[in-house]
């Protein structure tokens with residue numbers, strides 16, 4: 001029987017009995033090794049790094065055991081856009097690849113996320129709490145890049161979406177070449193594309209941004225442009241094919257566009273694309289405008305397809321340097337309306353039927369003269385003479401085109417009224433498509 005009560009055995013051990021010594025005695029009282037280590041780790045500000053699955057890890061400040069600094073995501077797993085669903089796709093993908101739940105409530109603040117910069121650069125996101133930031137790269141959710149076009153404003157890169165396999169056309173703007181006005185144009189282009197989800201308009205997917213580029217992701221139209229189709233069919237289309245594949249879908253797309261008060265302002269064969277089902281889609285809304293939101297006073301578009309009332313307007317540069325600096329407001333200038341698209345449509349149709357542009361000139365003044373001469377029939381042998389020929393074009397076709405080619409925009413029909421034009425009923429079989437005429 002020991003001389004002390006049982007319960008006091010650990011408090012007052014018998015000195016004669018050998019006791020197990022703690023392995024580490026660095027702190028008073030012989031603290032447990034884990035606690036000891038934690039003490040020093042806290043002291044030196046150690047950051048615990050917890051792996052949460054492939055390519056995804058969380059840095060956590062161990063000093064307080066609270067998430068500190070940042071959450072980092074593998075660019076392969078997460079991408080975000082300017083606020084819509086794709087970020088959630090990225091989160092879902094990150095979660096699928098992670099065995100543990102991402103430690104942070106990603107959903108919070110995703111609505112106003114903009115893409116982070118390229119790999120290795122971290123970017124704060126306002127709507128997340130200050131200790132959180134994202135790392136992601138716009139292009140990392142795509143693969144198989146191939147540049148198909150270098151345009152005035154952007155380059156177009158064909159790519160495949162990694163997770164869905166969807167084919168996209170990425171319109172990539174180099175930020176270093178953009179003026180403030182051009183940046184506004186991109187915002188406007190995206191705004192218009194969002195408004196125009198529907199038949200006849202290219203499908204907008206999302207907008208991506210990093211330090212160097214702004215990218216507008218569109219569904220790829222795999223059937224090529226009207227220009228490609230004309231080339232495949234020997235330079236021009238027979239009338240029935242033209243009505244089926246150009247006139248009817250174009251009138252319908254313009255009727256929809258104009259009903260939303262949007263003017264394209266740069267219609268041409270290169271901006272009419274076909275999908276895999278040969279359905280027509282309008283692209284390039286960079287010059288487009290919403291009537292009433294900005295004054296339609298500048299010379300926008302491609303000269304051969306410009307309506308006469310656009311040719312007489314100052315270019316955007318002239319407006320900036322000459323007009324506004326003279327104290328005249330943009331809204332004081334005479335403006336035009338959606339009828340400019342109707343004129344461009346007429347030029348496209350004539351080109352599709354004949355393989356030639358009806359009006360050709362180098363300067364705006366010369367183009368205006370050429371248009372007047374053609375329309376008054378004083379330029380013998382011009383392209384319009386050909387379409388006035390009954391051997392070449394049906395009476396319905398002639399009536400359709402002559403109603404469009406009016407110098408006075410007020411006399412041109414609207415797209416909505418052209419929907420019921422008899423020429424659109426002139427549809428033969430598909431056999432006529434792309435025949436050499």
Ligand SMILES: Nc1ncnc2c1ncn2[C@@H]1O[C@H](COP(=O)(O)OP(=O)(O)OP(=O)(O)O)[C@@H](O)[C@H]1O
Nearest residue numbers: 149151152153154156169218219220221270283284
């Ligand atoms: N969604 C798409 N699918 C397939 N090809 C496309 C798509 N969007 C654009 N392209 C191709 O890229 C070309 C140029 O597109 P877009 O006009 O939008 O760019 P841009 O920079 O404004 O070029 P440009 O200055 O020549 O008008 C189109 O003519 C077409 O060949």
